Each structure stands twice: as structure tokens, then as C-alpha cells.
Amino acid sequence: MTENDPRGWPELLAGYPWFEGKGRFPLAAYSEYMPGPFLGRKPLGRMDHGFFPEADPCGWPISELEEEVELKPGIRHIGHQIMSGLINLGQARPAPFIHGHGGQNLKGNPYWPPELAGRAGTLAHERYVALLPLMLSRTQDDKGRLSWTFFGNSLHEPERTFWKGFFTAPGKPIPGREGLAFFRRLINAAYGAKIDDEKALFRAGFRILPGKGDFPGPGWARPFLVKDAVPWTGIRYLLTFRPFRFLPAPVKDLYLAGRIALLPFPGSLVFWGMPNYLKLQKAWPIAGQIPLLTMVSRRRGPGGVRVAQSGWLHEPHPKGLKHELNKELVLSSFGRTHRWQRVHRHQDELNTLVRNVKIAKALFSTEAKAMGLYDKPLARNCQLWNHQFERLLDGPKADREAIRAVEKTMLKGGLFGYRFFYPPMRVGAYQVYLHRPLVAFLSGPSGEVEVQTDGPGGYLAAYHDDDAKMSQPVELWPRVLDRPLHRSALAEFSDGRDQYAYQTARNILSLLESRSMLGGRPLARSFALRLLDVSPRQSLEPWLEGLGRRGRTAAAGRRMKSALNKTISSRRPPDPAGSLTFAETATRAFEEAWWDDVRLLSQGRFVYKDNADIPKDRATRRVVDRKSRDLENLGDYLLERHRKAIAAAGLAGTALCGELPFPWRTDFDYPIFGGWTGNQKGRLHERNILVVIPGRDRSQAVVLADHYDTAYMEDVYAKGRGGCGPRLAARGADDNSSAGATLLQAAPILLRLSKAGKLKRDVWLLHLTGEEFPADCMGSRNFCRTLIEKTIRLKTGCGRDVDLSKVEVVGAFVMDMIGHNRDDERDVFQISPGTGAASLRLARQAHEANRIWNALTLRWNKSPARRNLGRGRRISGKGDRPIPARHLALQGQVRTPLNPRNSLFNTDGQIFSDVGVPVVLLMENYDINRTGYHDSRDTMEGIDLDYGSALAAIAIETTARVAGLTRLK
Numbered sequence: 001m002t003e004n005d006p007r008g009w010p011e012l013l014a015g016y017p018w019f020e021g022k023g024r025f026p027l028a029a030y031s032e033y034m035p036g037p038f039l040g041r042k043p044l045g046r047m048d049h050g051f052f053p054e055a056d057p058c059g060w061p062i063s064e065l066e067e068e069v070e071l072k073p074g075i076r077h078i079g080h081q082i083m084s085g086l087i088n089l090g091q092a093r094p095a096p097f098i099h100g101h102g103g104q105n106l107k108g109n110p111y112w113p114p115e116l117a118g119r120a121g122t123l124a125h126e127r128y129v130a131l132l133p134l135m136l137s138r139t140q141d142d143k144g145r146l147s148w149t150f151f152g153n154s155l156h157e158p159e160r161t162f163w164k165g166f167f168t169a170p171g172k173p174i175p176g177r178e179g180l181a182f183f184r185r186l187i188n189a190a191y192g193a194k195i196d197d198e199k200a201l202f203r204a205g206f207r208i209l210p211g212k213g214d215f216p217g218p219g220w221a222r223p224f225l226v227k228d229a230v231p232w233t234g235i236r237y238l239l240t241f242r243p244f245r246f247l248p249a250p251v252k253d254l255y256l257a258g259r260i261a262l263l264p265f266p267g268s269l270v271f272w273g274m275p276n277y278l279k280l281q282k283a284w285p286i287a288g289q290i291p292l293l294t295m296v297s298r299r300r301g302p303g304g305v306r307v308a309q310s311g312w313l314h315e316p317h318p319k320g321l322k323h324e325l326n327k328e329l330v331l332s333s334f335g336r337t338h339r340w341q342r343v344h345r346h347q348d349e350l351n352t353l354v355r356n357v358k359i360a361k362a363l364f365s366t367e368a369k370a371m372g373l374y375d376k377p378l379a380r381n382c383q384l385w386n387h388q389f390e391r392l393l394d395g396p397k398a399d400r401e402a403i404r405a406v407e408k409t410m411l412k413g414g415l416f417g418y419r420f421f422y423p424p425m426r427v428g429a430y431q432v433y434l435h436r437p438l439v440a441f442l443s444g445p446s447g448e449v450e451v452q453t454d455g456p457g458g459y460l461a462a463y464h465d466d467d468a469k470m471s472q473p474v475e476l477w478p479r480v481l482d483r484p485l486h487r488s489a490l491a492e493f494s495d496g497r498d499q500y501a502y503q504t505a506r507n508i509l510s511l512l513e514s515r516s517m518l519g520g521r522p523l524a525r526s527f528a529l530r531l532l533d534v535s536p537r538q539s540l541e542p543w544l545e546g547l548g549r550r551g552r553t554a555a556a557g558r559r560m561k562s563a564l565n566k567t568i569s570s571r572r573p574p575d576p577a578g579s580l581t582f583a584e585t586a587t588r589a590f591e592e593a594w595w596d597d598v599r600l601l602s603q604g605r606f607v608y609k610d611n612a613d614i615p616k617d618r619a620t621r622r623v624v625d626r627k628s629r630d631l632e633n634l635g636d637y638l639l640e641r642h643r644k645a646i647a648a649a650g651l652a653g654t655a656l657c658g659e660l661p662f663p664w665r666t667d668f669d670y671p672i673f674g675g676w677t678g679n680q681k682g683r684l685h686e687r688n689i690l691v692v693i694p695g696r697d698r699s700q701a702v703v704l705a706d707h708y709d710t711a712y713m714e715d716v717y718a719k720g721r722g723g724c725g726p727r728l729a730a731r732g733a734d735d736n737s738s739a740g741a742t743l744l745q746a747a748p749i750l751l752r753l754s755k756a757g758k759l760k761r762d763v764w765l766l767h768l769t770g771e772e773f774p775a776d777c778m779g780s781r782n783f784c785r786t787l788i789e790k791t792i793r794l795k796t797g798c799g800r801d802v803d804l805s806k807v808e809v810v811g812a813f814v815m816d817m818i819g820h821n822r823d824d825e826r827d828v829f830q831i832s833p834g835t836g837a838a839s840l841r842l843a844r845q846a847h848e849a850n851r852i853w854n855a856l857t858l859r860w861n862k863s864p865a866r867r868n869l870g871r872g873r874r875i876s877g878k879g880d881r882p883i884p885a886r887h888l889a890l891q892g893q894v895r896t897p898l899n900p901r902n903s904l905f906n907t908d909g910q911i912f913s914d915v916g917v918p919v920v921l922l923m924e925n926y927d928i929n930r931t932g933y934h935d936s937r938d939t940m941e942g943i944d945l946d947y948g949s950a951l952a953a954i955a956i957e958t959t960a961r962v963a964g965l966t967r968l969k
């Protein structure tokens with residue numbers, strides 16, 4: 001890349017769409033393989049111009065939240081661990097993660113030759129300055145959290161990587177005053193110097209000794225350059241990345257005598273000279289990251305930088321080779337986590353109970369006991385090598401045969417290196433990493449380790465999937481955003497009085513970000529309130545007033561309140577407009593029909609509704625009374641109901657109903673699961689059920705979706721909850737017959753709107769299969785895959801397939817669990833959008849439908865049929881239907897991705913969002929700790945008729961509104 005030819009974003013996006021065509025975009029179950037997140041432009045949807053400003057093709061934005069809450073504290077945390085090892089090395093103390101097994105990492109290492117190693121512990125002047133280029137990227141975890149993640153040291157040589165951080169684009173260095181100020185601050189802090197300006201820096205004896213080849217730094221650094229043969233008198237601080245072995249002899253002597261300081265500390269560069277890792281990197285470039293990664297312990301959870309586990313495992317075998325082991329490097333167990341854990345997203349699940357298992361079992365085993373109820377093999381998110389530093393497994397690129405071969409190798413015993421590897425963020429066919437220097441040292445005055453995070457910002461390198469050597473990256477430079485209100489939110493509103501860290505700050509950011517995404521106009525006051533994660537009883541004005549108490553100072557609170565008042569419209573919101581569907585849904589007939597369908601789908605003849613039914617393990621077989629699952633019969637019933645509705649509406653031949661079939665394919669074998677086995681033998685297949693309701697514009701569609709499978713019951717399976725081992729499918733009244741009944745009731749209503757010409761675009765009613773474990777969002781993955789690959793075909797059962805590949809899905813509303821009303825936070829539900837402005841616009845439409853419903857309940861409850869009625873009650877025991885009650889006004893909280901209570905990650909909606917389909921989750925106020933979720937209590941006794949039918953009515957109205965709008969806004 002040259003100054004006149006910046007590749008940057010235009011090149012990253014040049015291959016779009018790279019994914020069209022059958023088999024071009026596989027989507028594995030996240031429980032088997034967690035992929036990297038797409039940023040900037042996802043496979044579907046529009047380009048995020050807020051992310052990629054066209055005027056800055058080489059810029060990569062990093063938000064204030066990422067910088068202040070993740071990167072800076074994370075780098076400090078990482079830096080202290082790395083510095084501990086480096087200081088131990090320099091002071092001749094044990095440093096096992098640097099030495100390796102039997103000291104093999106330092107044998108022949110040019111950065112730590114015998115002449116230097118022999119003096120370890122005697123160099124009293126050494127301040128252990130580290131200028132280490134780290135590789136970081138954003139990854140996604142099983143809680144749907146995008147977080148910056150540490151991958152290790154840069155796989156490029158350290159000098160050139162370090163100096164790239166002093167540029168802002170190709171050929172455009174940062175100002176010399178700014179760059180030289182960095183070196184002044186560093187020398188002053190580390191060595192106790194008092195250098196005041198650039199000229200004093202030169203006079204103090206700061207010089208730069210470049211490596212071989214052209215100097216890669218900016219022009220303003222050239223006056224400080226020296227050559228090997230210069231007189232070294234007067235030089236006090238020498239910046240060089242050359243291996244110590246290849247330094248000029250006078251420099252070595254002066255350093256060992258304590259008369260010259262080397263920046264960085266020579267031993268800090270040993271990670272680029274470890275012979276065995278260099279051997280591994282030659283055949284496998286990404287392995288160049290590993291040496292430094294092993295210095296840092298596993299970390300996850302919100303805030304800071306995520307670190308995946310790495311280490312060595314030893315599998316003994318009677319006939320196996322004997323290895324020289326450093327036991328401190330052997331870490332053979334792994335604490336498993338999964339997205340169904342009853343842990344809030346603002347918590348770190350590693351600090352709660354996790355299931356520790358042997359690495360080998362976590363990677364490969366599909367035995368019933370090893371998997372438990374929610375765990376699958378993790379080999380696809382792992383990389384492995386043997387004691388000879390030969391690659392065994394590159395999980396993200398491995399197929400079934402490769403995985404099986406490595407498992408057999410490990411069974412023979414031996415010493416194996418590993419790291420869990422969650423792929424980095426992506427743009428198109430490129431994986432993107434941030435190379436950012438770790439700047440750390442022993443502070444001169446205090447003698448304590450200091451990690452500086454205000455130095456060079458580094459640069460980003462994007463590696464194409466076809467660039468196996470990772471040698472020709474597209475380069476970009478970070479643009480750390482500096483918006484005063486965003487910085488104020490994080491710096492002045494993050495005290496300990498919130499329920500979770502940065503709650504008030506995130507509320508402020510939600511308002512600011514939402515206004516930006518919605519075009520910059522002030523937010524309606526009702527919408528602004530619903531964007532806040534506050535008590536349901538909280539109103540907007542008291543919250544704004546309370547900023548004075550929540551800020552670090554009263555003045556900060558006043559400033560923020562004044563600023564937010566400009567973000568929020570001062571006008572009273574207009575009365576909600578009329579509805580398209582509430583005349584049909586705000587009736588007792590609708591309530592009863594919805595209730596009856598929930599009961600039919602959950603309490604009727606459809607019992608075994610997990611895709612894996614019927615399990616073949618002994619515990620399950622002892623109590624199961626049949627051999628086949630009920631999903632086939634349930635799917636047939638849904639098809640029959642919808643076809644009758646189409647015929648009754650007089651739209652046969654125009655509206656469509658059929659199935660989207662596909663096989664259940666996995667990277668591992670699951671012989672204990674009957675549904676999986678049936679698929680492999682061709683006896684069964686999986687299918688989504690789709691109803692196409694025509695609008696005037698057949699090129700666009702709005703999706704309203706549920707899932708019609710159910711989960712296994714934890715309290716029947718888990719001994720800790722009173723179970724005894726059987727895998728029995730839950731009845732699923734709430735999860736998810738409450739949503740399935742809504743689709744059944746929506747069909748005739750939306751069909752009538754279609755016939756009346758009131759739908760601008762199509763409506764797709766989509767019953768997804770396989771959301772629950774072990775299928776793990778199988779239906780949504782296959783549906784989204786066919787949208788992306790443009791291979792979606794609807795089998796109507798009439799001897800023809802209908803090609804839907806040219807239809808653009810402009811939005812999706814995913815319903816999951818809409819029938820349970822919490823006793824401790826009544827009448828609240830979540831409107832949880834995925835990422836991006838289009839999803840937020842859909843959420844605003846749901847909010848408007850909610851407003852209309854609430855406004856009309858006042859009128860409906862004055863009618864003779866409702867006037868004297870009280871609040872409804874749930875049934876108990878064998879109760880039929882709850883008696884009529886007053887209509888409920890519901891509070892739909894708009895929980896953006898900034899809100900930890902956004903439950904999108906735990907549903908099919910996460911798949912839609914990840915691939916770029918604008919999506920909103922419509923869900924009850926999910927309580928992860930309640931009974932009635934994934935257990936034997938998910939029955940009609942847990943359903944609140946008035947709450948669930950109201951939420952169903954709002955979902956139907958929202959879909960009709962979006963389908964009827966001329967322009968989505």
C-alpha cells in the first residue's frame with residue numbers, strides 16, 4: 001500500500017458478495033463452533049456507514065466504551081502478567097512460561113544468548129522496558145458479547161510493527177512533536193530523567209539503531225538514527241529491536257556495564273526468537289501469536305480484554321514417550337461455560353460454578369456423561385500441536401476427518417500444546433487484528449510496574465482467507481473516538497451505586513447512539529424512556545434529575561442533563577395513531593383462541609419435541625414410552641392449520657404454505673440422539689415451516705418467527721436439581737408454544753389484510769425448528785444460510801418448489817417465550833434489537849405498536865364487557881381458562897445491545913443479527929432463575945393469559961405496521 005493507493009476499506013469490501021452459491025456460507029452450531037463477528041458490512045443488510053466513513057478509507061473506529069472499558073484496563077491487566085515473567089527472566093528467577101519445557105524456548109534464542117543470560121540478576125540499572133506489539137481483535141462469546149480479545153504477540157517482526165503505530169494512514173505519520181513526546185515521557189518515567197523537549201531528548205543521548213533494511217519509522221525520527229560504527233560515547237538511551245546477539249560489540253559491553261539503556265529490554269523480545277515456535281510458525285503462520293499468549297491466564301466476562309485458555313496437556317500412555325515436563329505449564333482441565341447458564345450477561349461466569357472437565361474430553365467426547373445437558377465438543381474452537389511443534393489441528397478449518405484423526409493421535413498419549421481459539425472479527429473474506437504495543441516498565445521513582453496505555457495506538461491488519469502465509473495484509477489505522485458526551489458518560493457516571501458496572505453510563509450511551517442511528521433527530525420522549533435500563537416504575541424526568549446524584553460531581557450531572565435534553569424531544573408525543581389489527585386481537589375470542597392453541601401445542605398429543613428425540617441413553621429409555629419424536633406430526637399440524645387459513649381467506653394459489661427441509665449435519669457424531677441418527681440414516685429430515693402472505697411488493701418480506709421445538713428438562717435430568725438422568729422434552733407452554741400460538745392466530749388476520757391490499761410487502765410467518773440444545777438454532781442457521789447463499793426454495797407439497805431467493809428480508813421479529821408475566825416486575829416485556837440502525841428502527845415500530853395498545857386499553861376497559869373486571873390470575877392444577885379480566889397495559893423496554901438484559905443472544909434472533917438481517921426479539925421480561933424455564937414446570941400454570949395475549953397482539957400489530965409502511969423509518 002502506498003500513499004497514493006490506499007487499499008483500506010475499498011479492498012476489504014471488493015469481494016462482496018463473496019458468499020452467494022450453494023455451500024458457500026456454512027453456519028455451524030455455536031455450541032460446536034463460535035465464529036468471528038462480521039463488522040462494517042455483514043453478509044446481509046446494508047453497509048454500516050457510521051462504522052466506515054467513506055472520507056476515511058484507512059480508518060477503523062474504536063468507540064470510547066471499547067477504549068476505556070475494555071482495551072485500556074485489559075492491556076494493563078495483560079501487561080502486569082507479562083512483566084512479571086520478564087522481570088523474573090531478567091533477575092534469574094523461574095519464568096516457566098518463557099523457558100518452556102526443559103528450557104527449550106531459550107535454547108539458541110538470539111534475543112537471549114548465553115552472554116546475556118549469564119548476566120541475569122546482575123543488571124541493577126535495567127528497567128525492563130517493554131514495547132511489545134500485541135495482537136488483539138474482537139470476538140463473540142456464548143453470551144452474545146462482543147469483546148476485545150488477546151491473541152498473543154504480533155506474528156510480524158517487532159520493529160516494523162512497532163513503528164507502524166506512529167502513522168495514521170500510508171505515508172502519513174503522526175506529528176513529530178507528538179511522537180517524540182512519547183519517548184520523552186517513557187524515558188522520564190522509567191529512568192527518572194527530566195527531559196523537557198525534543199532538543200533535550202537528543203542532548204540526553206536518545207538514539208535509534210534500526211535493524212536490517214530500510215528504517216520503517218517516520219521522517220521526524222531520522223535525526224536520531226545511528227549506525228553500527230558510530231562512536232557510542234554520549235549515547236544513554238538506545239532504541240533498538242535487534243536481537244542482542246547481533247548488536248554491535250560496544251553496545252553489548254556498554255549495556256552490560258550499566259552505561260547504556262536498551263529500549264526495549266532485550267529479554268522482552270524472546271517471543272520472536274523461540275526456535276520451536278518459529279518452526280511451528282513457518283508451517284502455520286498464525287502460531288506466531290502463541291508464545292506471548294501463554295504468559296496470560298484465561299479471562300472472560302464483561303469489561304477488560306478477553307483471554308482464551310492456552311497451555312499444555314499431558315496424556316499418559318503405557319507405551320508412550322517420556323517427556324521432560326515443566327508441570328507449571330501443564331493445564332489439563334477446562335471450566336466449561338454455555339449460553340444457557342443461569343448467569344447474567346453483566347456477570348463473569350468463571351466466577352460462578354463452572355463444570356471442570358479434562359481438556360481431551362472437552363475437545364472430542366460425545367459420550368452422554370461428558371456432554372451433560374448442554375455441552376458439545378469444542379475441538380473446532382481449538383488449535384493443537386505436538387511436542388515436536390508440528391501442527392495437529394487448526395479447529396476453525398478442520399473437517400470431521402481431521403478431528404477424528406487428531407482424537408486418535410491423542411489417545412496414543414503424549415505431550416500436546418493447545419490454545420482455545422475464537423476467530424477474530426471479520427470484514428468480508430478478511431480476518432482483522434489490531435497490532436497495539438504494550439508499553440510497560442519498572443517505574444523509576446516507585447520501582448513498581450507501570451503500564452502506559454496512552455502511547456501509540458498501533459495499526460490494524462486484515463488478512464484474506466486465501467493468504468495462507470498472512471504476509472499481505474490490508475492495513476488500516478485505529479480512530480479512537482473522542483466524543484465529549486460519550487467520554488463524560490464513562491468517566492463521570494460509573495460509580496458503585498448502579499446495579500451493575502457502567503449501568504448509568506450505558507443508559508446515556510444508549511440514548512446518544514440511538515439518536516445517531518436514527519438520523520440525528522431528537523428522540524421521542526416515550527422512546528427515550530424505554531431505552532433506559534431502569535426500574536419499570538421510573539419515569540424520564542426523575543431519571544434526568546437523578547444524574548446530578550449519579551455523576552462524580554453535581555456539575556457533571558447538570559451538564560449531562562442539559563445535553564440529553566437536547567437529545568430528547570421536548571414536545572409531548574402525539575397520541576398514537578389507529579391500529580391495523582387490534583380490532584381483532586383485543587377481544588375475548590382472540591384471548592381464548594390463543595390460550596387454546598398454547599394448550600394444544602404444549603399439553604396435547606405433541607410430547608417429544610426436542611430434535612434429538614428419542615435419546616438412546618439408558619436413563620431415558622427406562623422412562624420413554626415410544627420410539628419416535630413428535631416434531632413430524634407437529635409440523636404436519638402447523639401446515640394443515642395454515643393451509644386451512646389460506647383457503648378460508650380465499651388466497652389459495654396466491655398465499656403459500658410449505659416446508660424448508662434440510663438434513664441435520666454436524667462436525668461430530670451424536671449416536672445417543674435418535675433425531676440425529678435418523679437424519680444420518682435418511683429416515684428423518686428437519687424442516688422449517690413457512691407461510692408466505694403476499695403484499696403489493698413481492699420483492700421484500702417481513703418475518704414473524706417462533707421455534708416449535710422444546711428443550712430437555714433440567715430438573716428431570718440434573719441430579720443437582722432433583723433429577724435422575726433422563727433427557728425428556730419439556731411441554732413448552734411458554735418456551736415456545738406461546739409464540740407458536742401467536743403465529744397460528746396471526747395467519748388469518750394478516751391474510752385478510754393482504755386480501756384488502758393493506759400490505760405493501762410480503763409477510764413470512766416462520767416456524768423455526770431446532771432452536772433448543774442440542775440442535776442449537778439449527779432452523780435459523782439453515783434459514784439464514786439459504787438467504788445468504790440465495791438458495792431458498794419452498795416446498796409447497798403441490799409438486800413444485802417456489803424460488804424465494806430474490807426476496808429481500810427487510811426485517812424479522814423473533815418471538816421466544818411471551819407468556820410468563822413476572823410477579824416481581826409485572827407487565828414488562830423486552831423489545832431487544834440486534835445490531836445496527838435497521839434493527840433499531842424495527843424496535844421503534846414495536847414501541848409504537850405498544851403505545852397504541854396501551855392507549856386503547858383505557859377505552860377497551862371502559863366497555864361493558866370489561867368495565868367491572870379486575871386483574872387476571874393464572875390457573876392452578878386442572879383449571880380450564882382464566883376468567884375474563886381487564887386488558888393489561890404493557891411496558892416494552894427497548895434493550896439495545898448495550899443493555900446486558902438484552903436476551904437476543906439466547907435465541908434464534910442472534911443468528912439473524914450476526915448475518916445482518918435486521919431483527920428484534922420480542923420476549924417476556926426473562927428471569928433466568930425462575931422455575932418454568934427448561935424444566936417440568938413449563939406448563940399452562942405458568943402462562944398469564946392477559947399478558948401473553950396482549951404481547952401476541954402487539955407482535956401481530958408490529959408485523960402488520962412494518963409490512964404496511966411505504967418506507968421503513
